[in-house]
Amino acid sequence: MLTELGDDAKILAGGQSLLPIMNLRLAEPAHLVDISRVGDLMGADEDTTSVTLGAAITHQAIEDGLVPDPCLGLLTTAAAGIGYRAIRCRGTVGGSLAHADSAAEWPTVLTAIGADVTVRSAQDERTVPLRGFFHGFFTTSLESDELITAVHLPRFAKSTRWALEKTNRKEGEFGESMAVAIVSEGSASIWLGAAKDVPVNLAHVETLLADHPADQVPALGEVRDRVAADLDLSVPELDLAQRHRLQIHAVTVHRALSRALSPEVPA
Ligand SMILES: Cc1cc2nc3c(=O)[nH]c(=O)nc-3n(C[C@H](O)[C@H](O)[C@H](O)COP(=O)(O)OP(=O)(O)OC[C@H]3O[C@@H](n4cnc5c(N)ncnc54)[C@H](O)[C@@H]3O)c2cc1C
Known part of the structure; x- marks a missing residue:
């Protein structure tokens, strides 16, 4: 849909940043592509060295420990500090990274951890280190037809x-x-x-x-x-x-x- 609709479309995840921006008429997309119920973007996977979180996982699911935290509690603490509980119920980790507010929790915390994101378009898929993903105020290396699908987190050593x-x-x-x-x-x-x-x-x-x-x-x-x-x-x-x-x-x-x-x- 993003390929078809081009710049007229915006992904809607939790809506906790996009909708306030639309209320202020700072963005007026003709189409919203709602990914908040795409099951493939809500799963978590882990192995001995890393954890992969789907981009549509909410801050609340991380805060409540419903997905693994390979960073010895840093993820749950970060999630719990985001806005208010009502915002955390809907806001997603992928939405926060795509929104790219440097005052937000996930951009700084996940960059410090050394996380990568998987980014996908209809044609291609690439894995991008977050160190280099953020280009400026609310600007990332995402193209308009690309979706963040997952975040990959390295496991902390026990002594970290x-x-x-x-x-x-x-x-x-x-x-x-x-x-x-x-x-x-x-x-x-x-x-x-x-x-x-x-x-x-x-x-x-x-x-x-x-x-x-x-x-x-x-x-x-x-x-x-x-x-x-x-x-x-x-x-x-x-x-x-x-x-x-x-x-x-x-x-x-x-x-x-x-x-x-x-x-x-x-x-
Ligand atoms: C009152 C208030 C207080 C807040 N306080 C904090 C705070 O203290 N700390 C904090 O970190 N955040 C805070 N937030 C922001 C909140 O965390 C948002 O949930 C988050 O910034 C955006 O996530 P979302 O899922 O709601 O994204 P949306 O609002 O749905 O989308 C945001 C942007 O990302 C794009 N997008 C969404 N998902 C993807 C994806 N998977 N791939 C590519 N592009 C995508 C959308 O097109 C849009 O441009 C606050 C928000 C409000 C309203």
Whole structure:
């Protein structure tokens, strides 16, 4: 149908982003292709190294543990933090990735995990790493006739520790900042959402961790300097509002590191 209808058609999954956009008349598709009851997009599959989730699986199914979480609870925690329960009942993981809001949970969390998506059109199927899938604000490498069919997640090693920190004014809102820290023997994957148009890899923060003893949390000031470097910010040139935003991101990342590195916090 997407091939036939071309740019006049939009996929409708949970409708929790598309319908508000249509209400605001920011999108006025002539046709909606409803995938919310396509059974093939709702299955979950697992083997010893990975789990595959259908793109139309809801945030609620993940929150409630109805599908496997190969990431030691990170997926269920992320799902539970999305909006309100009513939104989680309908919103889907594939819809969130296709919508590509960098303040949303799945783009940042699943990129940090190193997940891939399977993308399919009438002619072709390809597997795309999420690291590279997001091109900008609400923009991905998806073509207009392509559907995300599944998300592939690697299994965490048992010793992996993780933390997800979301800073928002009130529960149920999008985060003003969101940090994911995944630490396993000898390596760290630290990502930040809601800071730029796409999730940002905090490579300078990862290097800071590598230079510290394994369970020692770097000081907030050090983390702030590294976050500024990762966001390409020149601190002396920032105005008050920009400094405030940097501080919010630094505190969010620092909290995530403290939890991921702290032995008494269960992963
Ligand atoms: C009040 C409110 C609060 C919210 N708070 C949060 C929050 O805190 N965190 C958060 O992460 N999200 C939040 N959301 C967004 C919510 O998570 C949405 O469910 C999600 O962003 C979109 O998923 P969906 O299944 O509803 O997609 P839809 O709204 O149906 O579609 C979104 C877009 O993706 C496309 N699409 C959908 N599925 C596919 C697919 N399989 N392949 C290709 N394209 C597809 C559609 O064509 C459309 O362009 C909130 C939404 C609302 C209304």
